[in-house]
Amino acid sequence: MARLDNMQSDLFGFSATPEKRDYFQPLAERVRPQSIDDIAGQEHLVGHNGPLRKFIASGQMPSMILWGPPGTGKTTLALLCAASLHFCFEQLSAIDAGVKDVRKALDKAEKARRAGQRTLLFIDEIHRFNKAQQDTLLHAIEQGLIILIGATTENPSFEVNGALLSRMQVYILKPLASADIESVIHRALKQDELFRGQTIVLDDLEFLLQFSGGDARKALNAVEAALALLPVESNPNVLNRELFEAALQHNAPKYDKGGEHHYDTISAFIKSMRGSDPDAALLWLSRMLEGGEDPKFIARRMVIFASEDIGNADPYAITLALSVFQAVTMIGLPEARINLAQGVTYLASAPKSNASYQGINAAMSDAKALQDFEVPMHLRNAPTKFMKAEGYGADYRYPHNYPEHFVDQHYFPDGVPPKVYYRPGNEGREKFIKERLTHLWHERYNS
Numbered sequence: 367m368a369r370l371d372n373m374q375s376d377l378f379g380f381s382a383t384p385e386k387r388d389y390f391q392p393l394a395e396r397v398r399p400q401s402i403d404d405i406a407g408q409e410h411l412v413g414h415n416g417p418l419r420k421f422i423a424s425g426q427m428p429s430m431i432l433w434g435p436p437g438t439g440k441t442t443l444a445l446l447c448a449a450s451l452h453f454c455f456e457q458l459s460a461i462d463a464g465v466k467d468v469r470k471a472l473d474k475a476e477k478a479r480r481a482g483q484r485t486l487l488f489i490d491e492i493h494r495f496n497k498a499q500q501d502t503l504l505h506a507i508e509q510g511l512i513i514l515i516g517a518t519t520e521n522p523s524f525e526v527n528g529a530l531l532s533r534m535q536v537y538i539l540k541p542l543a544s545a546d547i548e549s550v551i552h553r554a555l556k557q558d559e560l561f562r563g564q565t566i567v568l569d570d571l572e573f574l575l576q577f578s579g580g581d582a583r584k585a586l587n588a589v590e591a592a593l594a595l596l597p598v599e600s601n602p603n604v605l606n607r608e609l610f611e612a613a614l615q616h617n618a619p620k621y622d623k624g625g626e627h628h629y630d631t632i633s634a635f636i637k638s639m640r641g642s643d644p645d646a647a648l649l650w651l652s653r654m655l656e657g658g659e660d661p662k663f664i665a666r667r668m669v670i671f672a673s674e675d676i677g678n679a680d681p682y683a684i685t686l687a688l689s690v691f692q693a694v695t696m697i698g699l700p701e702a703r704i705n706l707a708q709g710v711t712y713l714a715s716a717p718k719s720n721a722s723y724q725g726i727n728a729a730m731s732d733a734k735a736l737q738d739f740e741v742p743m744h745l746r747n748a749p750t751k752f753m754k755a756e757g758y759g760a761d762y763r764y765p766h767n768y769p770e771h772f773v774d775q776h777y778f779p780d781g782v783p784p785k786v787y788y789r790p791g792n793e794g795r796e797k798f799i800k801e802r803l804t805h806l807w808h809e810r811y812n813s
Contacts, residue, residue, distance in 0.1 A: 393561075394586040397554040402446050405439055406546040406582065408539055417537070418443065422450045429507050429514040431492065431522050431531070434539025437581030440517035443539075444488040453486040453513065454478045460494035468502045475512045485512050492516030493525030500530045507533045524696050541580025541660075548575065550582045551589055561593070569606035577614065579658040588614055628659075632667060639668075640675050644714035651703075651710050661702050665691040668709050679719035679794035686712055717794030725788035732785070739779035772806050784810050 399405055402412050402419060411418045421427045427447055432440040448455040456471040475485035487506075489495070506512045507530075514534065518525060522536055542550070548571060555561045568574070578585035591613040592605045635650035654664060665687075672687035690709035694702040748758035763773045778784050790796035790803065804811045 392587060393554060393558060393590040394583040396560075397558050397586070399439075399442055399446065402450065405442065405446075406550050407542040408439055408443075411443070411537055411539070417535075418447065422447060425451060427451060427453075427486070427513050428535050429512075429533060430535040430537055431516045431518060431526065432537055432539055433518050433520075433522055435519060435541050435580060437578070437583035437585075438539040438542060439582070440539060441488070441490060444486065444515045444517065447515065448486040448488075451484075451486070453484045455486055455488065456512075457488045457490070460489055460491040460499070463489075463499075465499055465502055468499060472502075472506050472511060475506070479511060487512045487514050489514065489516045491518065493518040493520040493522070497527050500527050504529055504533065519698065521695055542582055543580070544575045547578055547580065547582060547585050551585055554586055555589070564603055566593070566603045566605065569604050570610065573607045573610055574605075576658055577610070631657075632664075635664075636667065636671060636675075639671055639710065639714040640718065642714055642716075642718065644711040647710045647714045648707060651706060655699070655703055655706075661694045661699055661706060662691070664706060665694045665709070668706075668713060671713060674723045675718055675720055676713065676716050677719045677722040677796070678790060678799055679717040679796045681795060683713055683716050717796075719791045719793055719796050721788055721790050721796065729787045732787075736779055736782060739782055742776060742780050744775070745777065770806075774807075786810055 402422060405412045408416075410416060413419065432443060434440060444457075445455065447453075454475070456474060458467055458471060471487055475487065478485050487503075492500075503512075503514055507514055516522075516526070516534070522531060526534075551568070551571075551574070555564075555566050574585055574588060577588060588610060589605065592609045593603065595609060595613050596603050596605075631650055631654055635647060635654065638644075638646035638650055651664065655661065669684070669687040669691055672683040676683040687709055690705050693705040697705065743757050743760055744762040746753075746758040748754045753759075763775050765771050765773050767773075776784070784807075788803075790800040792800065
């Protein structure tokens with residue numbers, strides 16, 4: 367149980383003497399940071415050596431795209447950049463703005479330039495602009511009429527056209543860490559004029575951190591919703607799990623992204639796919655998604671699994687896993703659950719082999735002891751006449767000049783006898799690989 371009275375205010379931050387806010391605004395808007403020093407997280411961008419801090423200090427700001435999940439500070443950074451540099455600020459949302467709105471904003475920027483002022487144009491959800499809308503910005507950026515900051519939750523490589531992307535820097539914002547979210551909540555309640563005089567107790571902070579998933583706005587909205595359900599006479603105001611679940615209509619699954627349940631669940635997920643049980647794998651996938659797990663983390667584990675546990679039994683598995691990862695990166699939740707489900711059911715149902723995984727482990731173990739053994743002369747490259755004269759590449763036999771495009775020659779280091787590292791199994795495609803290798807290297811594979 368954490369009492370706000372004892373919390374330090376050293377992260378995220380809000381003005382020590384906040385301005386009077388519009389109480390009709392959500393809490394997240396009322397406590398928006400007022401300086402770059404107040405930003406929570408994003409140390410790689412706004413820290414001592416961060417590029418955004420340096421741009422502000424120099425008085426120069428390039429056009430840029432801020433790419434990151436919701437609630438990580440994209441709009442706040444754009445506002446602070448404009449305020450710190452004393453630029454005129456124009457804001458559009460690509461959800462409802464059209465070409466006319468863009469041109470209107472550019473006309474304002476032209477008037478501001480004639481008055482000796484620069485303009486920062488911020489476009490939220492810029493990935494929703496079509497090509498024609500994006501093209502209207504090109505000339506304005508080239509001529510220095512505006513500094514454009516676009517915010518997006520989608521991969522700009524896929525959603526922003528190349529001509530516009532080439533004129534902008536891309537900076538990635540990360541989900542806020544639990545410590546950042548915790549500090550955001552405590553300081554908001556200490557400094558917001560509506561709540562700072564109250565004693566508020568957070569009885570289940572872990573639920574709130576899990577629910578927010580690194581999104582500061584989501585966390586603050588949840589706190590505000592829970593406070594609205596408290597009886598007026600409550601003292602102290604206790605925000606517990608039951609209150610949060612009632613306010614949010616969200617039951618917390620038993621899943622901790624940073625703790626034991628996280629590791630247990632991903633383990634069960636992998637072992638279900640390894641055991642060729644797509645139904646159990648789908649259940650564990652669903653539990654992770656319901657618990658707020660990063661879908662890209664799941665997709666990365668599937669890419670590893672495709673090589674570690676399927677390998678050449680089904681060579682297509684790695685292609686599918688990579689396609690799923692790309693789809694998850696492009697699309698995001700909730701739709702990406704469909705891509706994940708397709709990948710999981712395929713990988714779980716595919717024939718299995720860990721022969722490649724076992725082979726590289728064995729080979730790497732031997733490689734440490736074989737560092738000093740030389741590459742045979744016939745396997746060395748001979749790009750110069752001198753090297754050819756020295757015997758580099760001599761006696762190498764080109765396999766394509768022989769029947770079956772194969773010739774029996776020594777490919778291991780000098781003095782090292784051939785050894786089997788890769789032992790394909792009898793499942794799927796590996797059955798044919800095993801037959802071919804046994805035929806070509808019959809002494810090695812039959813010894």
